[in-house]
Amino acid sequence: MTSGKLYYELAAEKAKQKREDVAIVRIEQLYPLPVRRLNEALEGYPNATDLAWVQEEPANQGAWPFFGLNLPETLPDRLGKLRRISRRAMSAPSSGSSKVHAVEQAEIIAEAFEPTS
Numbered sequence: 530m531t532s533g534k535l536y537y538e539l540a541a542e543k544a545k546q547k548r549e550d551v552a553i554v555r556i557e558q559l560y561p562l563p564v565r566r567l568n569e570a571l572e573g574y575p576n577a578t579d580l581a582w583v584q585e586e587p588a589n590q591g592a593w594p595f596f597g598l599n600l601p602e603t604l605p606d607r608l609g610k611l612r613r614i615s616r617r618a619m620s621a622p623s624s625g626s627s628k629v630h631a632v633e634q635a636e637i638i639a640e641a642f643e644p645t646s
Contacts, residue, residue: 530554530567531583532592535637539583542638551642552577559592564603571607581612583641585634589618614640 531539536555543551552574556567571577582600584591593613600608616624616633624630 530556530581532556532559533585535583535585538634538638539641542642546642548642556592560595562596562599562603567600568604568607571604579612579645580608580610581614581641583614583637585616585637586622587616587619588613590622591615612645 531553532555536553539553543553554567554570556563558566571580582593582596584593586593593615597611597613601611614637616637624633
C-alpha cells in the first residue's frame with residue numbers, strides 16, 4: 530500500500546521486473562481511514578501474506594505514524610502484521626541532498642519488492 534507519486538515509481542518497477550506476484554494498492558484518502566474501501570481492495574488479494582505501507586517520507590512523518598497505529602487495530606485480520614518501508618526516522622522531511630535522496634528512494638523501491646524473511 531502506498532500513496533502519492535510513489536505509486537507510479539512502484540508501478541514502473543513492477544512492470545520492469547514483470548512481477549505478477551506483487552500488488553500495489555494506492556490509498557489517497559488518508560483521513561478519516563477509508564476502512565470499507567480499503568477492506569474491499571484487500572479482498573481482491575486473498576492470498577496476500579506480506580502487507581506493507583510504503584512511503585518516501587521518514588518513518589516518523591507522512592501517513593505511517595497514523596496508519597501504523599490505526600490500521601492494525603481497525604483491520605486486525607488483514608493488517609495485524611503490517612510493516613513499514615520508508616526512510617529512517619529523521620527530524621527533517623528529506624536528506625537535503627539530491628544524490629542521497631536518489632539512493633534512499635532506490636532502496637525503498639527495492640525493499641518493496643523483496644520478500645520478507
